[in-house]
Amino acid sequence: MTVLKVAVAGASGRMGQMLVEAISADDDLQLTGALDVAGSPALGVDAGAFLGKPAGVKIEADLSTALANADFLIDFTRPEGTLKHLAYCAEHGIKMIIGTTGFDDAGKAAIAAAAEKTAIVFAPNMSVGVNVTLKLLEMAAKSFATGYDIEIIEAHHRHKVDAPSGTALKMGEVVADALGRDLNEVGVFAREGVTGERDPSSIGFATIRGGDIVGDHTVLFAGIGERVEISHKSSSRVTYAHGSLRAARFLADKSTGLFDMFDVLNLR
Structure with missing residues (x-):
């Protein structure tokens, strides 16, 4: 060996x-x-x-x-x-x-x-589960190409210094690529004040920092009458x-x- x-x-x-x-x-x-x-x-x-x-x-x-x-x-x-x-x-x-x-x-x-x-x-995340989740997101995004708003929510411990997390950005890139979009053009990383109606082509990000959260990531596909959430949560x-x-x-x-x-x- x-x-x-x-x-x-x-x-x-x-x-x-x-x-x-x-x-x-x-x-x-x-x-x-x-x-x-x-x-x-x-x-x-x-x-x-x-x-x-x-x-x-x-x-x-x-x-x-x-x-x-x-x-x-x-x-x-x-x-x-x-x-x-x-x-x-x-x-x-x-x-x-x-x-x-x-x-x-x-x-x-x-x-x-x-x-x-x-x-x-x-890779921004070495977890086997996260990478299988990325593959699932690629498949899901193609089915939710129209009529669904896409938001990515991530949470990490208070010591993490970058935001959004590399994993959240990778999720956004995978979804954007599957939809033929450029994340640099459609990513929305902050909302404050009167923002106007949501651009249906945008991919939003929300960041949470606190405590000892190892890493939680959820991609939300929100349609009319239903929503689908694909999540990965790390406990260690x-x-x-x-x-x-x-x-x-x-x-x-x-x-x-x-x-x-x-x-x-x-x-x-």
């Missing part, structure tokens, strides 16, 4: 620790590196210490040290940090699984360019971790290329 050597960025954070735990539980994966930002109090600490069983890997800020023995890097950090990691991984042929959200067009272009040098799975970040590990296994035989979870789950 081939063992995949994986490093985790943001290893002391909530998602990072979930990834460390998931990797430690799988026989075909080995944690070989753990990254955190310079100045983090976790630097020098064993990445598995929170589990009560050392992983034998210390959390480092230096990329060359943390990634010296890694073939894969899983990154759920911030765009600026991910792009720094991306440049190093592209140069050294380290494959990446990127779950970071909030990239601008330049950041997305940098990821696409790096994929010419190494293999990357880039473990689903993102498990999806990320499936993405790593998918990349095992890839040397270059940009992929997403539809590729990983064969949902094309």
Whole structure:
């Protein structure tokens, strides 16, 4: 059995620790590196210490040290940090699984360019359930092309810094593409005051932030006399971790290329 050597960025954070735990539980994966930002109090600490069983890997800020023995890097950090990691991984042929959200067009272009040098799975949500939901939305949107108003409601914990969430935007993109629309033109991200009647071609977004909500997403198709809601609710970040590990296994035989979870789950 081939063992995949994986490093985790943001290893002391909530998602990072979930990834460390998931990797430690799988026989075909080995944690070989753990990254955190310079100045983090976790630097020098064993990445598995929170589990009560050392992983034998210390959390480092230096990329060359943390990634010296890694073939894969899983990154759920911030765009600026991910792009720094991306440049190093592209140069050294380290494959990446990127779950970071909030990239601008330049950041997305940098990821696409790096994929010419190494293999990357880039998705706003690594959950298997979310990606199956995206496929369902694609199918539903085609049936609700006329006579239905489309609204996307998402809720996350108080610490999330970007809005709407990357998953909500991806849902909007999937629906818009299925309808032959451009989300940049039809997306409505704020309503206040006298807004006038709703444009029937628009796709609205509503954002909720509070407490410890892991992630709730609902797409509402509201017609006359009925409404259809397609929802996904996350109760634990473990689903993102498990999806990320499936993405790593998918990349095992890839040397270059940009992929997403539809590729990983064969949902094309």
